[in-house]
Amino acid sequence: MFNRLRLAPLTGVLILTILACAGSNSAQKQPTLPDNVVTAMGEAPIYQGDLALARNKALKDAKLNAIRKLVGEQITEKSGVSDGQSLGSKLYGKTDSFVKKYDIISEEQWKLDTQDMIRLNVRCEVEATKLSTAVDALLDDVGNPRIAVLVQTVVNGKSYPIGSATNIAEAELIEKLRTKGNKVVDSSQLTALLKKNPSLAKLDLTSVEEGSPLLTLAQDSGAEVLIVAKVSTTDQKPVVLPGGKKTDFLSSAATGPYRIIQLWGDGKIFGSGSLEGRGADITQEVSREQAVKDWANLVSGKVGKQIKDEWFKLTEQNTVILKFKGLGLEDAINFKNDLMEYTSVKQINDRKTEMNGSEWELTYPGKESMFAEELMYKKDSSFRFLSSKTLSINSSKRGVVEAEFRNK
DSSP: OHHHHHHHHHHHHHHHHHHHHHHHHHHHOOOOOOTTEEEEEEEEEOOTTOHHHHHHHHHHHHHHHHHHHHHHHHHHHHHOOSOOTGGGGGGGGGHHHHEEEEEEEEEEEEEETTEEEEEEEEEEEEOHHHHHHHHHHHHHHHTSOEEEEEEEEEETTEEEOTTOTTOHHHHHHHHHHHHTTOEEOOHHHHHHHHHHOGGGGGSOGGGOOTTOHHHHHHHHTTOSEEEEEEEEEEEOOOOBOTTSOBOSOEEEEEEEEEEEEEOSTTOOEEEEEEEEEEEEESSHHHHHHHHHHHHHHHHHHHHHHHHHHHHHHHHHTEEEEEEEESOOHHHHHHHHHHHHHHSSOOEEEEEEOOTTOEEEEEEESSOHHHHHHHHHHHTTSSOTTTTTEEEEEEEEETTEEEEEEEEO
């Protein structure tokens, strides 16, 4: 009884203390910010004591991080990808046009190894409508890759090679894809490239493998996706009505396989199939033409859907090859860790790490150009090579980024 009486006042004091703390915390709690207001950190090195220049760079970095967050959220919500930040890299250069106003909440200086740094905490108010419109335009662009089309056609035993002006199947498939809103490279670009190497028109499109000159041809035209196909017509037997009477209509079938090939990263074949088109007319020639057109229409619908269904998935798990020189083993390990921490790189496979030339295979949610852009945006913030090295991008094309580190 005595112990129970002694504990009672202590329990009451404890409850009052908890309630007081809770009340204090509630009073200090920040109000919920609107959806278009984001607080972000920005960092930059201070070179030769120029604090004003460093502060401007840190402010730019903070704005960039604010836009990255909102762009990433919107792309994820609108497209269904799990990580939308890197897909928005094309918008990161427009941060000033999206940020309506900002407030610097705090500022501090610190050292990264021997390099003086500045860090800002900034509250940014973003023009939501303008950003949303830009994201919609970006998704339409990123989610709708440029397509090259190559079709080998055989009509009634006569062959029409790829790029031929009389290849009705190729022309019809291009037209149907464009009508459905796809971006198709001008066939004249491919024709001009084929004229330089006519033997390519005779290659078997059903066995196009990695390293094929046809893939290079399509890449040189500016395409991101290549559709290859073969189609041939077969005349059908006349339709016999009940009673044995033959109709006046002649019919034909156009049958053939297709493949959809990604022209960057690891060159993945991400779609394939085989379809049959039908045509009928009072003349056999027109029935064949109608069958080819029906085949092209069916393929365009199937291909368009497969590209839209798979494209964002491909960009999320793209393979980018990073080649660089100028970093020793210890600095390279630090650089690898920094890539994983400060960029959207998801995985790094070390193929070779040497001072005179290193090669890494990255898993990255975007094309190599997007990785190069993100690296250039982030290279002056937090990377551990800042105190002794500078980074430059020498080239970025066809899934490969080449970079170089130089001593300061």
